[in-house]
Amino acid sequence: MPLYRDEAIVLRTHKLGEADRIITLLTRQHGRVRAVAKGVRRTTSRWGSRLEPFTHVDLQLAEGRSLDIITQAETITPFHGRLGLDYDRYTSGTVMLETAERLVVEDKEPAVQQFLLLVGGLRAMAAGEQRAGAILDSYLLRSLSVAGYAPSFDHCVRCGEIGPHRYFSPSSGGVLCAHCRVPGSATPAPETLALLGALLAGDWPAVAASEPRHVKEASGLVSAYLAWHLERGLRSMEHVER
Ligand SMILES: [Zn+2]
Numbered sequence: 456m457p458l459y460r461d462e463a464i465v466l467r468t469h470k471l472g473e474a475d476r477i478i479t480l481l482t483r484q485h486g487r488v489r490a491v492a493k494g495v496r497r498t499t500s501r502w503g504s505r506l507e508p509f510t511h512v513d514l515q516l517a518e519g520r521s522l523d524i525i526t527q528a529e530t531i532t533p534f535h536g537r538l539g540l541d542y543d544r545y546t547s548g549t550v551m552l553e554t555a556e557r558l559v560v561e562d563k564e565p566a567v568q569q570f571l572l573l574v575g576g577l578r579a580m581a582a583g584e585q586r587a588g589a590i591l592d593s594y595l596l597r598s599l600s601v602a603g604y605a606p607s608f609d610h611c612v613r614c615g616e617i618g619p620h621r622y623f624s625p626s627s628g629g630v631l632c633a634h635c636r637v638p639g640s641a642t643p644a645p646e647t648l649a650l651l652g653a654l655l656a657g658d659w660p661a662v663a664a665s666e667p668r669h670v671k672e673a674s675g676l677v678s679a680y681l682a683w684h685l686e687r688g689l690r691s692m693e694h695v696e697r
Pocket of ligand 1: 506612613614631632633634635636
């Protein structure tokens with residue numbers, strides 16, 4: 456079987472047979488990969504915690520007919536160790552893993568930008584310098600953008616008129632002017648729309664200066680926007696305080 460190397464974030468694992476697991480990975484070069492880790496559930500497993508969700512890992516894989524097989528794994532960064540100590544960071548990180556799996560829709564299609572966003576997001580989440588919710592919202596807006604669903608928080612998404620505009624519609628893809636608004640549009644505070652723009656741009660000083668009510672409103676709109684673009688809701692989102 457041909458071998459290949461790659462680095463990856465472990466997104467999810469599930470049981471296979473008596474002692475094995477299927478590991479869902481977001482790799483740097485090969486996009487999403489599902490691979491078998493043999494013997495990983497034995498207490499004497501040589502894999503240790505290297506194939507747990509959140510781990511940034513360097514891998515060697517053997518190409519299989521349906522699933523590849525993990526033949527070597529070395530930890531690069533054990534993000535789960537640091538995130539496991541903080542409930543908000545852990546649950547927010549779990550949403551990031553689930554989002555990455557859902558937004559990268561094809562196995563073995565390179566998704567380098569999604570990989571780099573996820574590694575950067577987990578690093579920020581583990582570092583703890585920004586609020587967990589802000590890192591999550593920024594990650595969600597950016598990964599949606601990379602997936603082709605970039606929202607607009609300044610120009611009207613229908614006619615292009617430069618804002619600021621009052622109306623926000625997840626199904627339309629962002630803000631709408633008074634002429635283009637659709638029924639059911641939200642009317643968030645101007646500060647909330649500015650915060651959403653800052654989250655998308657990664658303008659952390661502006662994010663940190665936001666008032667709690669605008670933070671809460673922005674998180675609600677990010678969740679609505681994400682839900683619109685995913686066919687099913689995220690299971691992990693239920694555990695995040697929004
Ligand atoms: Zn318009």
